Amino acid sequence: xxxxxxxxxxxxxxxxxxxxxxxxxxxxxxxxxxxxxxxxxxxxxxxxxxxxxxxxxxxxxxxxxxxxxxxxxxxxxxxxxxxxxxxxxxxxxxxxxxxxxxxxxxxxxxxxxxxxxxxxxxxxxxxxxxxxxxxxxxxxxxxxxxxxxxxxxxxxxxxxxxxxxxxxxxxxxxxxxxxxxxxxxxxxxxxxxxxxxxxxxxxxxxxxxxxxxxxxxxxxxxxxxxxxxxxxxxxxxxxxxxxxxxxxxxxxxxxxxxxxxxxxxxxxxxxxxxxxxxxxxxxxxxxxxxxxxxxxxxxxxxxxxxxxxxxxxxxxxxxxxxxxxxxxxxxxxxxxxxxxxxxxxxxxxxxxxxxxxxxxxxxxxxxxxxxxxxxxxxxxxxxxxxxxxxxxxxxxxxxxxxxxxxxxxxxxxxxxxxxxxxxxxxxxxxxxxxxxxxxxxxxxxxxxxxxxxxxxxxxxxxxxxxxxxxxxxxxxxxxxxxxxxxxxxxxxxxxxxxxxxxxxxxxxxxxxxxxxxxxxxxxxxxxxxxxxxxxxxxxxxxxxxxxxxxxxxxxxxxxxxxxxxxxxxxxxxxxxxxxxxxxxxxxxxxxxxxxxxxxxxxxxxxxxxxxxxxxxxxxxxxxxxxxxxxxxxxxxxxxxxxxxxxxxxxxxxxxxxxxxxxxxxxxxxxxxxxxxxxxxxxx
Numbered sequence: 001x002x003x004x005x006x007x008x009x010x011x012x013x014x015x016x017x018x019x020x021x022x023x024x025x026x027x028x029x030x031x032x033x034x035x036x037x038x039x040x041x042x043x044x045x046x047x048x049x050x051x052x053x054x055x056x057x058x059x060x061x062x063x064x065x066x067x068x069x070x071x072x073x074x075x076x077x078x079x080x081x082x083x084x085x086x087x088x089x090x091x092x093x094x095x096x097x098x099x100x101x102x103x104x105x106x107x108x109x110x111x112x113x114x115x116x117x118x119x120x121x122x123x124x125x126x127x128x129x130x131x132x133x134x135x136x137x138x139x140x141x142x143x144x145x146x147x148x149x150x151x152x153x154x155x156x157x158x159x160x161x162x163x164x165x166x167x168x169x170x171x172x173x174x175x176x177x178x179x180x181x182x183x184x185x186x187x188x189x190x191x192x193x194x195x196x197x198x199x200x201x202x203x204x205x206x207x208x209x210x211x212x213x214x215x216x217x218x219x220x221x222x223x224x225x226x227x228x229x230x231x232x233x234x235x236x237x238x239x240x241x242x243x244x245x246x247x248x249x250x251x252x253x254x255x256x257x258x259x260x261x262x263x264x265x266x267x268x269x270x271x272x273x274x275x276x277x278x279x280x281x282x283x284x285x286x287x288x289x290x291x292x293x294x295x296x297x298x299x300x301x302x303x304x305x306x307x308x309x310x311x312x313x314x315x316x317x318x319x320x321x322x323x324x325x326x327x328x329x330x331x332x333x334x335x336x337x338x339x340x341x342x343x344x345x346x347x348x349x350x351x352x353x354x355x356x357x358x359x360x361x362x363x364x365x366x367x368x369x370x371x372x373x374x375x376x377x378x379x380x381x382x383x384x385x386x387x388x389x390x391x392x393x394x395x396x397x398x399x400x401x402x403x404x405x406x407x408x409x410x411x412x413x414x415x416x417x418x419x420x421x422x423x424x425x426x427x428x429x430x431x432x433x434x435x436x437x438x439x440x441x442x443x444x445x446x447x448x449x450x451x452x453x454x455x456x457x458x459x460x461x462x463x464x465x466x467x468x469x470x471x472x473x474x475x476x477x478x479x480x481x482x483x484x485x486x487x488x489x490x491x492x493x494x495x496x497x498x499x500x501x502x503x504x505x506x507x508x509x510x511x512x513x514x515x516x517x518x519x520x521x522x523x524x525x526x527x528x529x530x531x532x533x534x535x536x537x538x539x540x541x542x543x544x545x546x547x548x549x550x551x552x553x554x555x556x557x558x559x560x561x562x563x564x565x566x567x568x569x570x571x572x573x574x575x576x577x578x579x580x581x582x583x584x585x586x587x588x589x590x591x592x593x594x595x596x597x598x599x600x601x602x603x604x605x606x607x608x609x610x611x612x613x614x615x616x617x618x619x620x621x622x623x624x625x626x627x628x629x630x631x632x633x634x635x636x637x638x639x640x641x642x643x644x645x646x647x648x649x650x651x652x653x654x655x656x657x658x659x660x661x662x663x664x665x666x667x668x669x670x671x672x673x674x675x676x677x678x679x680x681x682x683x
Contacts, residue, residue, distance in 0.1 A: 029443065029461035030515060030540075031502075038462060038502065040486075044082040044495035047071075051109065053166055053492050056473040057118040064479060066488075068495070069115030074128060079477045079488060082497055086148045089126075089141060091115070093133040101133035104187070110134070114166035117158070117181065119174030126150060127179060129162035134187055136162040160185050160195045171227065175220040176252060182215040182227050194227055194248070194268070200256045203264055207234045209389050213246075217291040219312075221333070223370050224249045228273075228314070230287045235345060235354035235390065245273040245288035245316060247336060247395060251370035258375050260382035266374040269367070271339045271391040275316040275329035278401055285316035285327040285402065292418045299330040299399045300447055300454075301428040301537075308421065309334070311398060313433065315413045326413035327402035328433060328445075336395050340368045343392040356392040403447050404433065404456045411438035417474035417487065419500065425521035425535035432500075432518060434487055436471025440464055442489060442498070446518060448537050459517050464489050464496055476500075485529070503527045509534060509545035516540045 035041060046052045050071060057074075058067040065085065068075040074089040093101075093113045101111035117129035117138070129138040136158030141150035163170045163183045170183035178197035185191045192210045195201045203209045213231040226249045233244040248270035256263050276282040296308040310333040318325040344357040363381040371377055406413070415436035421429045435443045442462045449455035464471070469491040477486050477497070485500045503520035504527060506512040512520055512527030513536050521533030522545070536542050 029458040031460045033460060033462045033502075035462065035464055035466060035496075035498075038498055039505075040499045042082045042486075042497045044077055044084070046493065046495070047073075051493060053114055054472070054490050054495060055114075055116060056475065056490055057115070058120055059475060060120075064477075066475070067118055067120075068490075069118065069130075071112050071114055074115050074118070077495070079475070079497075080479060080482060080484065082488075082495060087150065089128065089150055091128070091130060091139065093135075097133040097135050101135070104134060106134060110165075113137075116166060116170065117162045117172050117179070119172075119179050121177065125153070127174070129158040131162060131164060131166050132158070134164045136164060138162065160193060160201070163189075165189070169214040169216065169229075171215045171218040171229075173218045173220050173225055175225065178252075180218065180220075180225045180250075180252075182213075182218060182229065194250065194265070196250075196252075196254075198255070199263055200254055200265055201263065202268055203386070207232075208387065209268065216288050219294055220252075221294060223252055224267075225252055226336075228288060228291055233272075235347075238351075238353070243287050243319065245275065245286060245314075246270045247273055249340065251374070253370065253372070253374075255374050257377060257382045260379060261386060266377055266382065266385055267367070267370060268385075269340055269389055269391060271336075272394040273314070273316075273329075273331065274394040275314070275327055275397050275402060277405075285318055285325060285329070285405075287317050287319060289315045289317055289413065290415045291315075292416050294333065295418070295420050297330075297418065297420045297431045298429070299403055299431065300449060300452065301424075301430045303428050305421075305429060309398070313403075313416050313418055313431075315416050315435065316402075317412045323407060324409060324412055325405065325407050327406075328404040328413065328416060328435060329402050330398040331395055332398045335398070339391050339393045339395050341366060344388045345390045345392040346388045354390075357388060399452070399454055401454055403454060404435065404443075404445050404458075411441070411470075414438055414471050415474050417476050419476050422518045423531045424518035424537060425531050425533050426537050427531075428537075430518040430537075434474055434476070436474055436489065438470045440466070440468040440471060440491065442471065442474070442487070444517075446516075446537070448516065450538070457516060459515065460502075462498065464498065465491050465494055467491075467493070469493055501529055503529050509542070513542045513545050514540040 046054070047070075052070045054075075055069040056066060057069050059079070060066070064079050066077055066079055068077055072090060072092045074091070076085045076087040077083070078085065091113055093111065098108075098111045102108065111133040113130040113132045115128060115130045117127075119127040121127075124143045126141040127138060128141060129136060137155060138158040138161055139155045140153040142153050144151045160183065161172070161179055161181050164187045168184060168189060170181065172179060172181040172183075174180075180194070180196050182194045183192070185193055191204055192213050192215075193201045193204070194210070211232045211234050213229040215227065215229045217228045219226045226247060228245075228247055230243050230245050233242050236242045236244070248268060250265050251267035254265055254267045257266050273288060274284075275286075275288075276284040292313040294310060294312045297311055298308055299311075311330055312333075313328055313330050316327045316329060343359070344362060345354050346357045347354045361384075363378070363384050367381060367385055413435050417434045419432040419434070422432055423429055430446050430448075433443075433445045435445065437443065440463060442460075442464050443458050444460040444462075445456055445458045447454055447456045471489055472492055473490040475488040477484065477488055479485075486497045487500055488495065488497045490496075501517060501519035503512065503515070503517065506515055506520070506527040509522045509527075512522040513534060515527075516537045516539075518537060519529050520527055521530045521535040522528075523530045523533035534542055534545070
């Protein structure tokens with residue numbers, strides 16, 4: 001028995017170490033860079049006398065500039081060279097407002113005016129809103145006819161349009177000449193709302209509508225405005241407090257109701273976003289942090305230029321007090337529309353379970369459609385909308401599983417930007433993901449899997465900000481006129497741009513191919529940004545090129561990865577400690593067995609055990625050619641809007657109880673799942 005106990009300890013130890021190594025190896029970047037080693041970078045210096053608190057508010061494709069809110073300032077910065085134009089707007093709070101703010105126990109830094117909201121009219125006039133020393137205000141500016149810059153036209157209260165606190169998560173969309181915002185209406189942040197310019201809003205202090213939300217993003221699509229946020233899940237309260245990710249929508253022409261929903265949305269509905277590892281007991285990444293823009297793309301690579309879906313990507317994390325995990329999931333617009341056309345979720349009375357609402361209890365026509373005049377809706381529809389804002393179904397992730405996952409004790413994902421449908425040398429199209437982190441890094445990744453397989457690989461890991469401040473925003477910028485393709489990266493204190501690729505740093509064919517980068521291929525004798533040379537994205541190897549690079553290796557020969565060295569040192573220390581513990585346990589067990597044996601001279605009988613610990617992946621390596629070759633980047637004006645449905649199968653790890661990779665049969669959104677104590681994850 002003692003020998004078996006010792007062998008059990010050894011087996012568990014070896015298996016866990018092997019699993020940890022495999023997990024780590026899956027998500028090691030092919031290239032690791034420090035910003036000083038990245039050529040072609042640019043930086044905006046900002047202000048050296050105080051904190052800037054940058055926030056990207058608007059990008060103008062025609063002028064190739066971006067409007068960036070900051071402390072007491074609205075900057076107009078060129079995306080070509082990151083130089084500021086003279087069209088800067090300065091707006092500091094009045095001394096009286098600052099004095100009142102300080103009396104509310106706020107610091108002098110907090111009692112500044114942080115520009116948080118901006119809307120630009122077709123005429124060029126601007127609507128600018130700021131925190132204004134915890135007294136939100138909005139101003140309207142017009143282009144000056146006498147000098148460079150803007151002239152103030154009017155000033156109005158910003159309550160309901162702009163947050164009081166610059167650290168509060170809020171979002172806005174300026175559409176059809178109106179501001180649609182999601183923020184709070186009080187300094188204590190206890191009254192959140194989604195508001196339009198005509199004072200139509202969500203219901204106050206009703207947890208069925210909004211329950212302590214953190215707003216993330218918003219978009220203007222067709223006749224609706226969509227809002228993304230995370231909130232405390234009221235439907236899960238009987239199973240304990242949990243935060244779920246949501247997508248909500250309102251009709252742009254909603255005028256509110258008459259008596260029942262006066263000055264209140266009649267078209268506000270919300271649904272859960274499902275970003276989870278599928279299985280009998282799915283593992284959820286519940287807290288949405290950011291989204292990409294909506295565009296035509298595909299979570300998988302494809303050789304058909306028409307195989308594109310209207311979609312977006314989003315970053316999700318686990319709660320702060322759990323395993324520090326991050327994930328990237330993709331979602332199709334068609335799936336969002338279908339969920340809002342489906343069943344509603346409701347509860348018969350307070351304290352009852354939340355269940356699907358029978359179709360016979362849903363008013364006709366289905367409330368999902370936008371009414372030409374919301375004030376003409378019947379009372380039965382109004383009363384139903386008032387108490388049934390939640391859809392029963394959850395929006396499934398495109399592909400059925402996260403595209404990128406990472407466990408890290410250091411940092412989590414914060415922001416994401418997508419370079420859509422880049423044509424590579426293997427004659428396939430890829431959505432290239434750029435993911436920001438809490439410690440100032442940017443990860444460049446792709447899903448290289450063919451068919452329905454998800455096989456994501458991190459191509460580059462770049463330490464963009466040396467001060468390791470969190471990445472707060474990113475923007476892809478293509479300038480065909482100047483031949484610029486770069487990523488603009490922002491933190492609260494920094495604005496930098498980096499090229500989208502570093503193909504030229506690979507000096508040989510094998511190094512170029514090993515990058516597995518859709519931007520790069522080996523043309524003639526050079527590794528260049530081209531889609532007509534040698535490349536093997538699926539495995540980074542070509543027989544004619546020789547030995548490929550080692551994953552995690554820096555480009556400079558002989559210079560080891562600092563991350564690998566640190567991890568090796570930690571692994572050695574851990575191994576020594578664990579070996580000491582195991583030696584003590586083994587000695588104690590052997591001594592105990594010897595003393596309890598009837599015959600102390602008998603030899604111990606041992607059995608041989610084969611220990612296997614590896615993770616298996618299936619690689620589908622089928623390449624097909626597109627006879628109608630498109631330009632390297634998608635022509636946005638000529639996109640074929642395909643509504644083709646896909647049959648998706650997710651390739652899951654061995655032992656997931658879903659050998660074919662299909663999603664669970666029962667709706668994931670309805671599962672209040674207990675934590676299994678039988679299956680543990682060791683990192």
